[in-house]
Amino acid sequence: MENRVTLKELSKLLNVSISTVSKALRDSPEISPETRKKVKELAELNQYVPNALAQNLKNRKTKTIGVIIPSILPHFFAKALHGIETKAAELGYGIIICISNESREKEAESIKRLMNGRVDGLILSLSRETQASKDTSHIMDILKYRIPLVLFDRVLEEIDCDKVSINDALQAEQATIKLFQQSCRKIVYCTGISNTSVDDQRKIGYLQALESLKLDSNFVEFDTPEVASAAIQKLLKQDKMDAVLASDELSAILAMKSILKSGYRIPEDVAIIGFTNGSMSEHFVPSLTTVDQHAEEQGSLALETMVDRIEGKLPADKLNYKLETSIIQRDSTLPE
Amino acid sequence: MENRVTLKELSKLLNVSISTVSKALRDSPEISPETRKKVKELAELNQYVPNALAQNLKNRKTKTIGVIIPSILPHFFAKALHGIETKAAELGYGIIICISNESREKEAESIKRLMNGRVDGLILSLSRETQASKDTSHIMDILKYRIPLVLFDRVLEEIDCDKVSINDALQAEQATIKLFQQSCRKIVYCTGISNTSVDDQRKIGYLQALESLKLDSNFVEFDTPEVASAAIQKLLKQDKMDAVLASDELSAILAMKSILKSGYRIPEDVAIIGFTNGSMSEHFVPSLTTVDQHAEEQGSLALETMVDRIEGKLPADKLNYKLETSIIQRDSTLPE
DNA sequence: CTGAAAGCGCTTACAG
């Protein structure tokens, strides 16, 4: 039941100075091999663990990265976080996670909490409120204090920092074209995540595709599942829908359920492509054709970029990765 | 582009001592109101943020809790984490998250990483390897250093610490009896998470129920989805299954898919109850009747217990919460 | 090869 042992205590036990103990433990050539050995043995015996707080204070670095995400419940963020954590462990870094819950205020609070020496850098996926309001003063503070910042997935181009995201507009455009190629002419865009940069980008891609294909657009935007289902069933009844491009997993699943319930077949009557490749996409019957957002890779690349930045391995100019994505063909669209 | 300002710098600007600045900022009555005001204004102007590392070192507490979980991908852990984070934010604490990836070694590493002054306490859900091997020496180290420890969900009774879990055995027993009451006589236990305390407990409950009901047991244990599906289809063919008790969400979904694919009806031919109430349970067709594990509440209670322990509000005797759970009736069992 | 000293940025008991 002892308390943690310190350098001071070890030095007393050995009748040497604290400096000697410290150097011996870090294998400094200044110290004689015998002393080094003695010190290390005693340290081992007493299960000495250096106090990270003191080390960090002295070294002015913490080997930990702060991560702020809007939520952890959507599969995308859980996977991205997994990618971040895995890469961090690999590179010898730890992570501190805060969840903004889509709120700008909580995001700003978390930033404050972390900007006080606790972390060497911040990885952020912006909250919906921040993206909607475009009020990024709290983000600018990070830059002002010269704390490295990496934005991922939900990025804002005007912020001068490293970024990792997928080319959502391009993907949405290609997905729309794919639906067109399956003879769909009434392609409806369905989203439960309005007001995020990713959703905006996807809408842009969708509209671009429609314009070049000379088709009309149609949107279902919702906050609650009930609203979504009602809107979809209405469109079906009015014969205004033979395909769905869904911006998030939940809206894709809700759409499929409404479609099946109304007696239509997937993909013969209505084809669907979703974003986010979660477990529901894989296991629903029929399984959902999705744009793979490479959540884990985004997370892993964001962390790697951060560490490279911290360790000065990157040029001064900020990086802006746009990951290539691919469409995972499943049963909600016709086979090629 | 300035660097972060310190007490020392503020004190120089104001021509007072560091102590005065420090006390003024903490509203000490020792300092005159005018000085306090002046100091605070300058601090505000310079966006002074106290260095948490230095504060923590001095105060010997960090107001942050370490959380080590086996994985973040299963919905249960994502939800539990959400509960932990929410409650932590509410109580003014931060959390540091490590993922053990079900490995005892990574778990031990994370513990070492966190036990060096970084956190005030540790919340843990044990990795599968640790639970299987029962080698808990790395956990004992935590206790030895008098670091508060709360175990949740995957607990081990022999460890002397606060615990939060659900009564898995009882729940499994009741779920089994519920299936019996729907005239099921060939109830198969299906699991993809063998060798965890929760699975062991559920098996115990299942077997207890079967014994009192004088029924035979039958197990499907698997590592890959293919194995599960094959095993289930075999049992169906041999007419050895009219109900499934599934220990995790994935095995429940896999079972349902196999059953439907083999042409049986749910719940008329085969009824199913699962554990873990994730999004797939809710949205699969038919939706899955599940035992609600109260993931968020487990997380939130674990964190609250931790904070109470740290702040000395708890008796010396360790607490052992067993949360009441309930069965969420959906379409994979007959209505009551 | 070893140790005394300064310092990271803060807090607080004590003196004045």
Place this chain on the structure above:
DNA sequence: CTGAAAGCGCTTACAG
């Protein structure tokens, strides 16, 4: 009401 001093636990340039 204000400040000098000690200390949290470490690291490292410097002296010996």
